[in-house]
Amino acid sequence: MTAPAPAVAEHPAALALAGRHRVRIWEPLPWLLAIAFYFLFPKYLGFGTDLLVTILFALSLDLVLGYAGIVTLGHAAFFGAGAYTVGMLAKYGIWTEPITGLVIAAAVAAAIGFVSGLILLRTTGLTLLMLTLCTMALLEEAANLGQEYTGGFDGLDSVPIDPVFGIFEFNPLFPNTQYLYVLGVLFLCFIFIRTLVYSPFGQSLTGIRENMLRMHAVGAPVRMRLVLCYTISAAIAGIAGALWAQANAYVNLSALGLDRAATVLIILVLGGCGRLYGAFVGAIAYMALSHFLAKIYPTAWQLGLGLLLVIIALFARNGILGIFQSFLHRLKAKRARSS
Amino acid sequence: MSAPLLETRGLGRNFGALLAVHDINFRLEAGARHALIGPNGAGKTTFINLLSGVLQSSTGQVIFKGDDITEMPEAARVKLGIARTFQINRLFRGLSVLENVYIAVAERTGIAPSKLRPAGTRKNVVDEAMHMLETVKLQDAAGSLVSELPYGRQRLVEIAIALGLRSEVLLLDEPAAGVPSAETHIILDAVAGLPKHIGVLIIEHDMDVVFRFAERITVMVAGSVFTEGTPEQIRADERVRAVYLGQEAHRGAAHG
Ligand SMILES: Nc1ncnc2c1ncn2[C@@H]1O[C@H](COP(=O)(O)OP(=O)(O)O)[C@@H](O)[C@H]1O
Numbered sequence: 182m183t184a185p186a187p188a189v190a191e192h193p194a195a196l197a198l199a200g201r202h203r204v205r206i207w208e209p210l211p212w213l214l215a216i217a218f219y220f221l222f223p224k225y226l227g228f229g230t231d232l233l234v235t236i237l238f239a240l241s242l243d244l245v246l247g248y249a250g251i252v253t254l255g256h257a258a259f260f261g262a263g264a265y266t267v268g269m270l271a272k273y274g275i276w277t278e279p280i281t282g283l284v285i286a287a288a289v290a291a292a293i294g295f296v297s298g299l300i301l302l303r304t305t306g307l308t309l310l311m312l313t314l315c316t317m318a319l320l321e322e323a324a325n326l327g328q329e330y331t332g333g334f335d336g337l338d339s340v341p342i343d344p345v346f347g348i349f350e351f352n353p354l355f356p357n358t359q360y361l362y363v364l365g366v367l368f369l370c371f372i373f374i375r376t377l378v379y380s381p382f383g384q385s386l387t388g389i390r391e392n393m394l395r396m397h398a399v400g401a402p403v404r405m406r407l408v409l410c411y412t413i414s415a416a417i418a419g420i421a422g423a424l425w426a427q428a429n430a431y432v433n434l435s436a437l438g439l440d441r442a443a444t445v446l447i448i449l450v451l452g453g454c455g456r457l458y459g460a461f462v463g464a465i466a467y468m469a470l471s472h473f474l475a476k477i478y479p480t481a482w483q484l485g486l487g488l489l490l491v492i493i494a495l496f497a498r499n500g501i502l503g504i505f506q507s508f509l510h511r512l513k514a515k516r517a518r519s520s
Numbered sequence: 521m522s523a524p525l526l527e528t529r530g531l532g533r534n535f536g537a538l539l540a541v542h543d544i545n546f547r548l549e550a551g552a553r554h555a556l557i558g559p560n561g562a563g564k565t566t567f568i569n570l571l572s573g574v575l576q577s578s579t580g581q582v583i584f585k586g587d588d589i590t591e592m593p594e595a596a597r598v599k600l601g602i603a604r605t606f607q608i609n610r611l612f613r614g615l616s617v618l619e620n621v622y623i624a625v626a627e628r629t630g631i632a633p634s635k636l637r638p639a640g641t642r643k644n645v646v647d648e649a650m651h652m653l654e655t656v657k658l659q660d661a662a663g664s665l666v667s668e669l670p671y672g673r674q675r676l677v678e679i680a681i682a683l684g685l686r687s688e689v690l691l692l693d694e695p696a697a698g699v700p701s702a703e704t705h706i707i708l709d710a711v712a713g714l715p716k717h718i719g720v721l722i723i724e725h726d727m728d729v730v731f732r733f734a735e736r737i738t739v740m741v742a743g744s745v746f747t748e749g750t751p752e753q754i755r756a757d758e759r760v761r762a763v764y765l766g767q768e769a770h771r772g773a774a775h776g
């Protein structure tokens with residue numbers, strides 16, 4: 182075959198592919214809002230910290246579910262692994278420095294992700310779903326039974342954490358440090374994930390999601406790719422869990438239960454899978470909705486949330502961001518027609 | 521005789537009691553333009569599945585350039601240089617046409633595992649993918665989602681993905697099925713444009729296409745090789761006419 186003509190690179194589709202990773206004009210917005218929140222709502226920084234941790238956790242799930250198409254109901258296993266790692270290390274005075282603590286938590290969660298991934302990712306669909314659930318249940322039971330080390334059902338509280346950079350103290354009453362610290366870590370992790378999903382590796386993950394059989398037929402080592410993706414995602418979920426433990430100065434079983442795993446799944450589906458910002462939109466929408474619904478129906482608010490989820494699953498497969506995108510799409514088409 | 525590109529010895533595969541493919545000794549030479557024909561259910565697709573590693577054989581061997589690859593998984597065979605298309609489209613439906621071919625080219629060139637530089641800035645990969653789309657006349661649809669294309673044009677994406685792998689063996693399972701007859705020449709032209717040394721095996725029902733394309737024809741019936749020969753031999757073979765070609769052979773002969 183002859184060498185490709187130079188003109189093909191100027192094709193609109195090639196240009197679109199070459200430019201899709203560029204920073205869009207609105208992308209600084211969530212970060213500006215997060216900083217504005219710090220100054221505008223000093224009383225709600227605890228809530229804000231929780232929200233940021235949840236966003237990071239949802240982002241880690243987006244990598245496996247939204248990009249690689251791995252259906253998991255057990256992602257809180259890694260969140261919990263990270264949380265218990267920093268919690269136990271600090272409680273027993275082995276390691277209290279926060280940033281290196283995150284690195285250790287990420288490594289532990291990644292190791293669990295790698296080993297379980299090697300086994301689980303041979304399967305797909307419902308089997309995979311059940312196995313992820315079992316892995317999480319196993320860890321939860323281990324944390325429950327290992328009372329001597331994990332504090333069992335009560336967990337560990339008053340976990341001592343050193344000041345960030347040796348200067349900024351974590352104060353449970355005024356979580357200013359926690360908020361900015363978590364925001365900084367979220368930002369770094371986000372840049373990492375964003376880079377990853379736009380890379381050829383990220384593109385191959387979407388190939389696996391769209392048609393795993395065809396991926397084999399183009400020579401891709403599908404299982405190794407999935408295991409790697411699962412491991413990276415586990416590490417990020419582990420960081421989210423570690424941040425949660427550090428910011429709250431406690432760990433308990435709620436870190437790795439089905440409740441947390443299901444909630445993060447709902448958040449991602451609500452916001453929109455496989456589109457990075459779905460984690461942000463979903464987390465904010467979920468927190469706002471559950472707050473609002475709990476006020477008007479204090480007893481049955483979860484019912485409203487479940488109903489909403491059914492509606493999203495039936496009519497808006499791509500979540501809130503998907504609705505927004507198709508609206509923009511239609512607006513553009515309309516403008517193109519009228520001009 | 522030197523070792524053929526791809527060879528099978530006593531290759532067989534059963535599904536329960538059904539012998540879908542039975543005791544096939546087959547050679548695909550370098551540079552071959554080989555057609556595989558036979559009635560529906562003859563085992564043609566199953567045979568290609570065995571060659572490409574989609575299915576494991578029950579008996580016999582698959583040999584590539586003298587090496588036994590019978591146990592080798594599908595992806596490893598692709599890396600060796602055996603590519604295929606599927607009778608029923610297997611595409612990345614939610615991705616753009618360009619992305620579909622990009623994924624194949626990225627795997628072949630070995631950049632697919634890289635995690636830092638954005639995919640779209642790999643200019644040589646994008647250029648090559650675009651070039652493959654030009655080969656099958658799909659460049660104007662490069663930006664569309666595959667699922668938005670009519671079925672016939674999706675078939676061409678299927679071909680472009682296989683071309684992007686630049687294999688030495690190309691196995692085409694009814695590539696023209698579902699393609700409007702006005703566009704089947706695009707597929708034949710694309711195959712004609714391949715480097716001469718590539719061995720091509722095509723399953724095809726349209727006898728016009730078979731006789732225009734093939735230099736050698738294998739006829740399969742009920743899981744076994746019924747006969748093999750040049751197009752002239754096959755066309756003249758009364759038994760083939762009886763079991764398979766029927767009226768189609770006359771039509772093909774009239775054209776030839
Ligand atoms: N996965 C399978 N399981 C069971 N039977 C199969 C399977 N694949 C093919 N067969 C059977 O094997 C025979 C050959 O099928 P196939 O190779 O698709 O034929 P062809 O491509 O020549 O039409 C058919 O009888 C078909 O029903």
Ligand SMILES: [Mg+2]
Nearest residue numbers: 564565566607
């Ligand atoms: Mg077939």
